[in-house]
Amino acid sequence: MKAVGIVVEYNPFHNGHLYHLQETKKKTGADCVIAVMSGNFLQRGEPALVSKWARTSMAISAGVDLVIELPYTFAVQSAERFATGAVALLDALYCAELCFGSENGEIEPFLQAVQTIKRQQSRYNQSIQQALKDGMSYPQAVTYACRQLEMKEIDLAQPNNILGFSYVKAIIEQKSAMVPQTIQRIASGYHDEVFSHPWIASATSLRKALNGAIEALEHISPYIPFSTKKALEKYYAVYGTFHRWEPYFPFLKYRIMTSEESDLQSIVGVDEGIEYRLKQAITEAETFEQFLHSVKTKRYTWTRLQRMCVHILTHFKKEQMNGIKSPSYIRLLGMSDNGRLYLQMIKKRLSLPLVTTVSRLQKDVIYQQEKKAVAAYTAIFSETTRIQALKEEYATPPVHFNSCK
Incomplete structure (x- = not known):
């Protein structure tokens, strides 16, 4: 079986994500899609709209075969460290390819950009440091450094492009055998806050439209699969909220x-x-x-x-x-029948322990921080609901979708 990896947050899973998933399967011809997904707090420093278990259910229902958690220590980080953790996990699971969405849509410019910076690493680093001293933000400093190198291959001011660049860079630096691929984003931008397409909208605009209220769910229904809508309804019925800052x-x-x-x-x-x-x-x-x-x-x-x-x-x-350089375990959040079959095929070759329950991780330094993140995420609940949510974290088995049902 051939596996392809994707790096996701699904906050929430929407039609644009479904398009990326379907195009990934077409482009790579993979038999198994493995998603590395952020947990309860996300790369941009936000609490996830709903828990990782609810988002895993959305993913598996939509056709993802395996969902693996990207630990907090890599998930809530800048693009480079975020990519380092995600690539390491996908590589450990023997993915043949990694396919990401980008504003650019072609993989060759990403490869060229990484090589350009690699050849002029010292000058690139100096340009970034100078830009930061001049008061620029880090994204602005990266853009400035690329201009100093007269790098025209790709616009790293675009959020998905800079993530894609970071994935390609991590693959090369980790000497991974994975082949990077990219699919162009369609219809909406990463930060778009309004709906401008009949069925595609950014996750940002969907969260803004919801604004923590279940009553707004019908308003965003054209932009999400039915399985996402049901998962959001179920979560709100149990926990009485959608998470926001x-x-x-x-x-x-x-x-x-x-x-x-x-x-x-x-x-x-x-x-x-x-x-x-x-x-x-x-x-x-x-x-x-x-x-x-x-x-x-x-x-x-x-x-x-x-x-x-x-x-x-x-x-x-x-x-x-x-003290944390790379992931120390693979935490399985969900799987399809096909994903289970793939795990059976590779499990004896895994270089990292595959974890389905966290009891064996109590002394792991990465999981120690994960426990704090879970405690923080559930702090807004009533005491009874909080206890229930904590039990979910420690006792929930991987979500399983039986394709025969």
């Missing part, structure tokens, strides 16, 4: 107000004295959005600040992250 703000506020500046400075992402801005702004902010507006600077993008806030919320320290 505002309900977590009181917990973040408590963390910041009861921490010394030196304590905050030890947290991942808290650099260059921004801990003083955090302490100053938190006392007057009434909402999370107001707080971020108060802290935001030219260098600190909204996404970078959100990631920082998630790390404060989950108490993720720099010394912890610095």
